[in-house]
Amino acid sequence: MSRPDRPMPRAAVTGADDLIVQGLAPAADRALMEQLGEAFRIRISSEMLGAGGAAIAAQFVPDARELDHRPEQLADPIGDDVHRIGKGLTHRYPDRVILHVTQTCEVYCRFCFRREKVGEEGILPEADLAEALAYLQATPAVREVILTGGDPLTLSSRRLSELFARLSEIPHLETIRIHTRVPVVAPDRITPQMLAAFDVPQAVWLVVHTNHADELTENARAALRRLTAAGIPLLSQTVLLKGVNADAETLETLFRALIRNRVKPYYLHHCDLAPGTHHFRTTIAEGQTIMAALRGRLSGTALPTYVLDIPGGHGKVPIGPGYLTQTAAGQWQVTDPNGQIHLYTDP
Template identity: 50%
Template sequence: MPDGSANTKPHALPGASDRAPPAAPARTLRDPAALVRAGLVPADAASGLERLAETYAIAVPPAVQALIDRADPADPIARQYIPDVAELDTAPQERSDPTSDAPFTPVRGVVHRYPDRALLKPLLACPVYCRFCFRREVVGPDGGLLSEAELEAALDWFAATPEVREAILTGGDPLMLSPRRLGHIIRRLSAIPHLDIIRLHSRVPVAAPERITPDLLAALETEKALFLCVHANHAREFAGPARAALRALAGAGVALLGQSVLLRGVNNSPEALGELFRAMLAARVKPYYLHQLDRAPGTARFEVPISEGRAILRALRGRLTGLAWPTYVLDLPGGAGKAPLGPDFAVADGADWLVEGPLDGVPQRHAAPPG
């Protein structure tokens, strides 16, 4: 899709209209020819995209296809998912492993970067392949599924590592697992005494909501604190089917968090980002993280400067409920962790502080306590 600024054309949030949404197409589009037939890319782009498909996976599932406005060349949904030959250009600052998973992998499928938590990556398949994905060079339809022996070794590692209090299922997308296999993982993790929290990161509720079935909900049953972090970047992703899937998850006792990436042409304006966070809350999802783009190969067209991200959030402060406020973070290269980037409203002035009110923009002195 062509480059451009965030699409701020007003769109009704789910539930704001009685008009039925368009019927979802029948199948996932997985190659450039299918994208051409669906009217999502021009025919003369197919040859270039064939070269791209040799390196990076393509998948546009029915629920996502139904959200794309084909009449809008800058559609923010299409921009996230429809491949572009610009992805073949790697900028000097881009890295094949921007978050440095590899050096922190004690056994296959585990990443232990922070002292008290670790990732479990049981597979590398996703319902949809984001064009800005920081694991884009390893995810794909072949799945990267851990073998039974590898999965058990990874689970044994969690059991043998008492400093780890939280297991984070990611990948790939853990909700692409069969309910049987997912249920086994949840039960094994739930039986580890020192684990307090199980967290899953997923696109499934917004990209393939039909996968949220009674069997999958049953697989998530646990006495542990279980959180599902839903990845979405635009308000329109919270359409009717996604809202229904999220209601089902919330009804099953799953705590819902939201994570987003700040993306040029998708949500890089106060209007677009504010609509996204409000749509999340309306779907019972608490915004948790807003990520600065990880510099994976071929993703430069999406990057928003940190200064612009801070300005967007500053414009929203005081005009958006605190419930909608995520932590704006940059995952530093080399495995140094997520650094908060959020706008500052307080500046030290000797022992005092000058604190700017987000509603009037006027700094006020907050004096140090006497003595």
């Protein structure tokens, strides 16, 4: 038999045994990996295994530091439950809702802000989905539905097609937004059948979660091309993670790669207070220093907004750095990207 010129794709890792077989954890750590897998499911897709590298391992391979729980950490860090109005439905802002269509993902990220929920239940049961859609029908203030999870693109194309058809019948709904990691971590799932499901009268936007340029494999870039060719506008969201991407060079490389692939960097999230994620968190001042360095290097199209989801469900706000200080009524000091201060006077 001839040797393949490319490495054969590896099977996804779904537990402690797989981690050891694939050389991602020593056999001596089996009990620890099992303990960590009990607390939060283990799954690394074959695409991410093929991508390899320290930034990938840090995001998906369990780490003993996850056992370090701190008093400030919250089971529901961004307050999904505070604004939950039915199973699978969160209504936080007047004009949009979040619909958690499944709790399954193609990978389980060790820093996930929904780590207490994802992986536990599968697809939202039909009765709950029907209730959520009835709420949308009866709430004309809602113009946008955000499909999230878990990862909505783990649903089959048939289910997505049915879901999009039902959403398209809601007259006041203008936008359907998909929050997903699938185009990067499982790009083969972006099939013509799935793309056909997105062909509805509403504007369909896709926000891809990606944290490091190593995730943008050849297959991932091809999946992004298929999405843009189908007319889906693409945005990205990235989590600022110590040990993965918390420096200006790494993020500059990622944001430039995204722009080249027609993805607009949208949000850089400050890491949320999920249990057992202390080792991933930077300080806000560190994040602001990185953002200030990026502003001097990248065009505005490649620069995301650095945001914090205020713990407890109080919403998401930009967290700087700030460039403007009011010195008196109508008088401002403005700091340029090089740190020089200039004066500005209101009319």
